[in-house]
Amino acid sequence: MSQSLAAAGRAVVPRAEVVVAGDLARPSRLTVADLLAWPQHAAAVSFDCSTSGVQHHRFTGPLLHDVLSAAGPGFDPARRKDRLRFLIAVTGADGHHALLSWAEIDPDFGCARVLLAATIDDTPLDRAGPQLVLPRDRCGARYVSGINSLRVDGGYGSWTR
Numbered sequence: 001m002s003q004s005l006a007a008a009g010r011a012v013v014p015r016a017e018v019v020v021a022g023d024l025a026r027p028s029r030l031t032v033a034d035l036l037a038w039p040q041h042a043a044a045v046s047f048d049c050s051t052s053g054v055q056h057h058r059f060t061g062p063l064l065h066d067v068l069s070a071a072g073p074g075f076d077p078a079r080r081k082d083r084l085r086f087l088i089a090v091t092g093a094d095g096h097h098a099l100l101s102w103a104e105i106d107p108d109f110g111c112a113r114v115l116l117a118a119t120i121d122d123t124p125l126d127r128a129g130p131q132l133v134l135p136r137d138r139c140g141a142r143y144v145s146g147i148n149s150l151r152v153d154g155g156y157g158s159w160t161r
């Protein structure tokens with residue numbers, strides 16, 4: 001391939017982006033390359049799919065909690081009760097979505113080691129987009145792939161005392 005063709009080829013390689021938005025001080029757009037710059041965690045998982053049976057995969061990527069905490073969720077971090085009204089909506093490019101509670105991934109509460117995976121079985125997900133990884137889930141349905149939106153929502157009442 002000529003150099004100009006190679007350059008043109010690179011220019012059109014789709015790079016999936018995740019919109020990180022909602023009740024956040026620092027909303028952003030993240031690529032898989034951005035996710036690879038975070039401290040990486042690994043998970044070897046098995047999950048059951050109602051249509052294709054049990055699957056086994058190895059994923060690496062940052063913790064969802066690390067990425068969303070850095071985006072500045074709109075609660076007072078010193079007040080544990082304030083976090084309990086926050087939801088996280090995770091949406092794939094095909095519209096498949098799952099809701100998590102903030103408390104589910106918060107180290108003071110459920111402390112689930114949920115990853116925003118940047119690789120699957122040693123292959124980067126930079127074209128497809130990151131995948132949600134929930135090592136404790138028996139069922140695969142919340143392993144949302146091709147994530148294009150992460151939305152934090154604290155609209156479920158307000159902290160009063």
Ligand SMILES: Nc1nc2c(c(=O)[nH]1)N[C@H]1C(S)=C(S)[C@@H](COP(=O)(O)O)O[C@H]1N2
Pocket residue numbers: 048049050052092093094095096139140141142143144145146
């Ligand atoms: N974006 C997206 N992610 C998804 C799904 C989907 O339909 N869309 N299906 C889920 C289900 S039901 C399972 S079991 C796992 C694995 O699905 P796969 O076998 O299609 O890879 O992905 C999950 N993630």
Ligand SMILES: [Mo]
Pocket residue numbers: 048049050051052140141
């Ligand atoms: Mo599934």
